[in-house]
Amino acid sequence: MDMVRREKPLVDKIRKQRVKEFRAIIDDDLERGEFWLENTIRVFDELSCTPEKCVKCEVSLLRYSAFQWWNTLLSVVSREKITWEFFQKKFQKKYISQRLSKYARECISTEPIMCKRFEDGLNENIRLSVGIQELREFVVMVERAWKAEELVKEKRKEDNKS
Template sequence: MDPSRAVADDVESNVPAPAQGAVPADSRPITSSHEGEYIQTNPAAQQPPPPPNPPQIPVIPQLDKTIQVFDELSCIPDECIKCVVSLLRDTAYHWWNTLVSVVPKERVTWEFFQTEFLKKYISQRFIDQKRKEFLELKQGRMTVTEYKREFVRLSRYAREYVSTEAIMCKRFNDSLNEDIKLLVRILEIKDFVVLVERAYKAEELGKEKRKVDFEARDSRKRSLSKSFQSASKKFRDDFSRSKAIVGYSRRDRDRPPVSSKVTSIASVGNVRPNQLECKHCGKRHPENCRLNDRACFKCGSLDHSICECLELAEQDSV
């Protein structure tokens, strides 16, 4: 058996350290001699109240909070152990002084204090529970910073699973999320601080990639939406034109037929605007001006005028 361990076990029992300013358990209220005699001669007299139990502060929350403060302040191990020893009180302080008196100075480290403190003041059931939490720890929805803090906190209860820094790095890497793990694993880092830094950078790269992918998807959605709206508008316009054409066709089908004479007049009327205005009569006609040639306005003959035209006479007789 380790002699330092045996001495430490002989110092105190496995009980939590009392808080600063707590009343000792064996303290008694001070009473006068007359009051004592009165109580002894009068058994029915009211006994003085028992001393209050000293307030107990849970050890683990205190230790975890202290370690968290050290992490936030970026304290080095030597500073951590000096600060935490200064917080020990009464039996805990005596236990630690006795322990370090029989342990070689080079073994008294921050890791050594945490290990011995857990053995002394924490039940084995609690340690087993925390060890199980450590073995089942996954990053999940935690950030790399949050996961690293939880990993370090729980690893104190499972030192045998992180016996070397290389093993610690492998376990930390194995519990990272897949997207970060793939980027970090190929580096084969065996320095825990460097590994955490690379995992943090991989996490930032993943966030940037997800942001770019989201913006690209959003841009494609907007483009597809515009194309769909344009196609819908074109379809509506084509449908409206087709309805209009069908309506015109029905109206033309229901309209009575137009005579050839009217058609010819309409066609002549359509051609007339393209003919030049005659400078003699002021009208538009395709042939020579009959007014200028003094020809018959009915048949165009130069031999007679319209009043002598036989075609006009025949038309009147009919």
Template sequence: MISPLGQSFRVSKVFKRCPLEIQGFVFSADLIELSFRKFNLILGMAWLVEHQVGLDCVSKRVTLKVGDGEEVVMVGERRDYLSIVISTMVAEKLVQKGCDAYLAYVHDTSAVSSTAEGIRSVKDFSNAFPEELSGLPPDREVEANIDDDPNRAEFWLENTIRVFDELSCTPEECMKCVVSLLRDSTYQWWNTFVSVIPKERITWEFFQEEFRKKNINQRFINQKRKEFLELKQGRMIVTEYEREFVRFSKYAWECVSTEAIMCKRFKDGLNEDIRLFVGILELKEFIMLVERACKDEELAKQKRKAMIEARDTRKRPMSKSFQPQSKRSKETNLRMTISSEYSH
């Protein structure tokens, strides 16, 4: 869905025909769960038309039509209601149009700053659960530069991009912020690099491209591509396999160029018992394929559990029928046999 501010977001819950009681009359509405904090309920245009709602914005008067010609009238009591929300929305629209905005950063100078060394970790509590820990983390060292580790560099860049997208930052704002986040040798590299580059070429897209060239080499990409091509479900559950599949797929776009090809490769990596179930349906939508695989995984788990319980049930009566006789039972049988022979 798209909000009035132009922001897109995904919704996953719809509540059908919810009853809304207004002055003793009950109206029904299909409601969607949204992440807005300032509103309890938003009634869309379709609902307003269905109930022939009349709005008088000046007098804050709302009229709803009810059956048999009756009307329900509501009059707003607070004229300054949601004035702050409206101001915020207007301000956000102005920022999106390119107007300057300033973010205030408040720092408490009287507070004692914490350091990484001051935060206690698991290794400081080895006497609490020594048997459960296979090993302890090494002593803290100075934080490595992101260009020393392609994995860390990629993780940092992707998270930075995600945060900027969430904040709806402009490319110019992204560029200013990302430079302020660089540290140590990475900052020195960028500072030296841009000194010989024309200013008009230095853009947010340009930074991302050069950062990847510098810190995420081709050898790393080839290794991740190989891991994707060899990826199988194995001991992972379906959701874990899906997470790894999606994470590595970006290194081999040609192998997932269409959703149908993506589904086929994902299906080929599933364990055989699940693959046989989902293969019959020939699903070509990735989300539906994953959901179906999760259901089949649960069914297979229940089937294995039922087989184990049935096997244990069959073993119990057999073990009782063939229990060895006790010493006292053997002596009793022997006396009965001797007595029988003597009587003959």
């Protein structure tokens, strides 16, 4: 009887390379997220993973608030538009905005006040897009502002073409 040897799933291969799940919690060291991403990128390069598999595996390693962030991202951006490069950029932006919000909390007492000050600093087009959503969670507001900015840029490109 011939035995068919099945190839191990990619997630098993990356775990064998000691890539761990990312279990983001509120008191996490924010540099830990950046280190985790850099480490997984290195492992994916070593395993010659396709960009599509990189995103799929990366998401399978997200836990707790990191997975909630992913779900929030999917509510704003369609899955088809999420490339490996896009995922990396968004993950890094999330940690930059969290790092900034950590410093802002030292000066501003509540998250709604932080959101209001952030919103007031946006340009008019983006402020209108974000303001009508009445967001009171800083990280979500930063994500939506980024998305609004991308849409404004796309509209400008379309206008310039016509």
